[in-house]
Amino acid sequence: MSGVVPGTRVRRTGVVYLTLLAVGSVGALLVARRMQDPASVLAALLPTWAGAYLAWSTYRADRSEAVVACGPAEVADRLADAVRRQWEAEAAMRLAAPHPLPVAWRDADPVLAEACDAQGLAGRGDEIVDVFTRRVPARRLLVLGEPGSGKTLLLVRLVLALIERRATDDPVPVLFPLASWDPAVLDLRTWMERRLVQDHPELGARASDAFGQVTLAAVLLERRLVLPVLDGLDELPPAVGALALHRVDEALPYGCDMVLSSRPDEYRAALRPCGAVPARLAELAGIHLQPLGAEEVAAYLRDDAGGPRAPAAERWSAVVEPSDTAGPVAQALTSPLMVSLARSVYNPRPGERHERLPDPGELLRLRTHTAVSHHLLDAFVDAAYRPHPRRPCRWSADRARPALRFLARSMDRGRDGTAELSWWKLRHAVPAALGPVLAGVLLGIVAWLLEGIGMELTHHFTPDGASVRWDQRGGLGVVAAGICGGLVCGLAAGLAATTLCVLAAAPDVTAGLVLSRLADVTTLTLAGMVISGFALGHRPRPRRPAAWDRGALVTALVAALCYTAAFGNGCGAVHALLYGVAAAAIGADGVRAELTSPAARVRWHFSGQGLGRGLQVGLLIGAGILLEGLLSDVLSGGDGVQYIAPPHPLAAFWASLQTGTVFGVACVLVHGLRAVPVDLGTSVDARALLANDRRTLVTCVLTATVVGAVSIGIQGWCAVLSGSTLVWGAEAAGGPVWGFVVGLIPAVLTGLAIGIRQSAWGHYTVARCYLALRAGLPYDLMAFLTDAHDRGVLRRVGAVYQFRHIELQHRLAAPTSPSATADSPRAPQAPR
Known part of the structure; x- marks a missing residue:
């Protein structure tokens, strides 16, 4: 909730209106096939979208007015x-x-x-x-x-x-x-x-x-x-x-x-x-x-131990003697921090017996107040994690100390200039390429499965439709990976998809199959980079050649060579080089950095600029397919075999239109789905932000699925009504459901790519798994941080954590943080 009642009502009204509009448009297209003049239905639908845009603009204006209805004074109260x-x-x-x-x-x-x-x-x-x-x-x-x-x-x-x-x-x-x-x-x-x-x-x-x-x-x-x-x-x-x-x-x-x-x-x-x-x-x-007085310290420690006459309080008599104000213990216990640490280390909690705790008299053997301070800092972790009959301890002091030391050193190094710990910044502790590679592998595998299952289902219900080729699947996931993480992510997805295609074709694997799949996935990676550059770049116009992304150019050249080697001619090389130049000049230009803070939810940001950029992407991608189809006879040497694009001009036009539509809709989705913050009235602790951020990814997938599937499905159905004999390269015998089923797959993958890119939960998941394997941190890191906060080791500042005191952090982050100093007794261990 935003805390504004009118905004909630406007949002609900807008969602209902858009749902009814989409359902009505799809229903009209389904009925149009049974009419004598299907094109008339399409002509009747076109003017309604102008009114839909007007209604949408009014909805957004009303929503904005509702959101800003609360003035600065009300925001300050919240x-x-x-x-x-x-x-x-x-x-x-x-x-x-x-x-x-x-x-x-x-x-x-x-x-x-x-x-x-x-x-x-x-x-x-x-x-x-x-x-x-x-x-x-x-x-x-x-x-x-x-x-x-x-x-x-x-x-x-x-x-x-x-x-x-x-x-x-x-x-x-x-x-x-x-x-x-x-x-x-x-x-x-x-x-x-x-x-x-x-x-x-x-x-x-x-x-x-x-x-x-x-x-x-x-x-x-x-x-x-x-x-x-x-x-x-x-x-x-x-x-x-x-x-x-x-x-x-x-x-x-x-x-x-x-x-x-x-x-x-x-x-x-x-x-x-x-x-x-x-x-x-x-x-x-x-x-x-001012420093604390000796009498105040003695009274505080004795009261915390059960009262002046309690057996646990008697142990402090020789330690906090008021007459000895010049000793090292008295000097160290003049600060509230050291008094609090001493209380935690030596005083029993409710339900504990003081006989099993260290004796505070051991502090008298320390020769300087610095040694006393270091001893208390070192012993505090053992005291915080000592077992208690009423409070089970998931982590012992021996397990917690290495994790706390790693966190203290990470915070002490100040990679981003801070001395605090936030879960969404843990991605800095893992290799930079690990996240994009894992995201690419995930998208490649998911796309291969979704495309194959979608083709199987369509072929099952429409036997006259497209034949199932599991060795040709996974390309849409490569595009999504290019959108999500650029060249590295796209190539990782392509390698995963190619591996699955080779396994599906075994034992009939040929060099041409491997080379063609490699060429396809590298080209589609470039297409994803183009979409990302147009949708997220500050200025989607070409850079000067000196500033072009050379990695994209090399990838395009490799794709062209693979196409040439696979087909024995120039088919595929044209659009590979075209996408490579576009990705080098635009795709890597001005792409916004990852979010520095977690997202809570997403909203659909409709704008003319987003539609314009989607149109530009559609024209660019479609032009590559159309040009390839028009030059197919020349590039293939006139053998008439279809490779990348249909050789017939009309078929090439429809293929370019449909392919451009998919990529254009993907660009609109990437540009339109924006992260928005959480409500001030909700909790801002780390767990709440993690849960909200995790829901962001799900929301991205669901929103992109609905918008993308409807948009692409309507376009495919319009192609059938206009006389196209092929829809996405297959016979149009699948009926009206065919275009929507096919449109569902790129929509889901695009939403998944947007969610991974905009939410921090995925990066956190990768980081905590990596740190659990390499640095010994607990896998359930959020629970560990919450437990450390409850035990007083960490303090929570908003949605981030800091150590209870900077001195404790520095002590843990020291190159060698022994449990005992040279002139101090061994730090007390938790009772077994």
């Missing part, structure tokens, strides 16, 4: 609700037991934050919202703190408190983890817009025309209905710190509410760039988080 649910779930896991740590703060150094009219900002706990709303008149706050001091959790509490107090038309506080921002590539406002669309995909929808050609996310940012809470300036590379601060100042000048968090040293370095003018944020008030 965003606030989504953000609240997102961080309430996270806060329940991090802040609830036994109670939130009493984080306190003081005024920051005036050199770092010099708001002239800010009042005293010292406070603790839930006072953070009063500090921001009442004591900082400009509502611009800098939160400084050492590693693990609780900056992120304090910001989460601030976000939730601001949403709770939010009135109508107030900005929505949104927490943006800056670790995924590359300031050298994107300005802050553009990055925030993309982040909003990624975490809340409905904001990627186009806003009303009154706001221009922009998304709803851009409208919210432009109208200052989003309060940016920027977390982790220190997590950016030091070399871009000053640039990042400059970008923040550009995007959020004085007058814009904002919250920014960082470590003090990194922020000071960003303020003092070498050889450059520093960027200072005007009217920025600052607070500096």
Whole structure:
């Protein structure tokens, strides 16, 4: 749902109308065969399509008006609700037991934050919202703190408190983890817009025309209905710190509410760039988080262990002695992160016995606070995955640690400039050619089966129709593979289809059969590339010869040589070279990259431009067939044998028309099926996006099947009514069902190609299988990530995952992450 009732009603009305129109047109064509003048029925149908276009345009306009009927204020309200649910779930896991740590703060150094009219900002706990709303008149706050001091959790509490107090038309506080921002590539406002669309995909929808050609996310940012809470300036590379601060100042000048968090040293370095003018944020008030007190830490750990007099709490007596504030353990336990880790490692959960857990007294044997920190970080994974009688554990610590280490290293390398994990980006961890090759093999096999079964069924019900040739099947799958993944994908599909054809013809396999099939599949790969270039390219016009795709030219030359060797003449070489030149000049030009985020569903985007491009593809592909047929006598040496196209001019014309129609409809489908985002009112966690993205592929197949089969079937039936004796190379004795059955196959394959291309689920499936075999990751990776989140190892930020703290990620990602340091005892193991 889009959350707009009128839009739902308009969509349902449009679907019913189009269904009735298609059924009525097909029914009229079926009845026309029994009439004395079938052509009159066709002539009567043609004017109705003008009215159909008008009705469709009215439907789209009404739908657009319904979608934009909700203004920016309503969209902001929906965003606030989504953000609240997102961080309430996270806060329940991090802040609830036994109670939130009493984080306190003081005024920051005036050199770092010099708001002239800010009042005293010292406070603790839930006072953070009063500090921001009442004591900082400009509502611009800098939160400084050492590693693990609780900056992120304090910001989460601030976000939730601001949403709770939010009135109508107030900005929505949104927490943006800056670790995924590359300031050298994107300005802050553009990055925030993309982040909003990624975490809340409905904001990627186009806003009303009154706001221009922009998304709803851009409208919210432009109208200052989003309060940016920027977390982790220190997590950016030091070399871009000053640039990042400059970008923040550009995007959020004085007058814009904002919250920014960082470590003090990194922020000071960003303020003092070498050889450059520093960027200072005007009217920025600052607070500096304070270390936890020894008494507060002792009370927290004892309360979590069952109370001050509980046996498990007594184990902390010697460790958190208030008089020993200078020891390594006391120094390490001044940060909320280390206290939380110590609680997880040494305190029992409900139903556990403390006798089976490690003794916190072992921390006293460590000589530095760094060793204590490393020991707690190393022991945390064992503690998170220790077995529990009330909570079965699918993965042991020994199985989980290698997977977490691989994920931490992948995130630490920052291939795409982020320190986060999203399932749709796992495709970067597998060889680039693996996905297209597997998709091509799948399409080649499916096409071979569908074409063969379709021919068998047609021959069974219409004995006078086409004869079944299993050694000639699979070509449509090669076209779909070329659309889906270009040259590599198409050639993989062609190789799979050729292999099946050879096996079907065994033992009567000849060199001519193999060469002709190889020539066919390479030529059809080029045809798929042409369709992809026209449908998805930014500009479907020829490039300069210097920029042509040489791989397409080589493939065309190989196809021409194979045709020549198979037939002993020039049949097939003309259209192979024609498609090769077209693919080199257009097919590889401007094709859009894969979606960077998962799709939720698809919609049919009807446009005159799409129809125009489909017409261009149909004319180009049909011209190759027609030219081949008109020159067949010359190319074949006059032997009269039919090879690629019928030698008779009229038959060649109908063959070119019908073939061009198939490819033209495929181009319209590729251009028209567009991905749209999910509803803000639905969950935006990874599982929900994966399920929605998986449904996208099914929707693509179903939509393309209906539209393509009806379009191609009607065209084939019109060819019969107009006097053509052949339909798709077979006698027209199959009756009216013949054209629709044949049109069903390319429609299904085109929809499958579009779905694989636009949805991220297929790439994720390939990636998780590959990583399970090569890197030891669990096959059910989504369940593993969800379980790691529930155990506190990962935290969820929108639809992506991050490690609980950047220090834990860096520790796991280290080249050698031993379970014990040189001066520390062996890390505790989970009880057996």
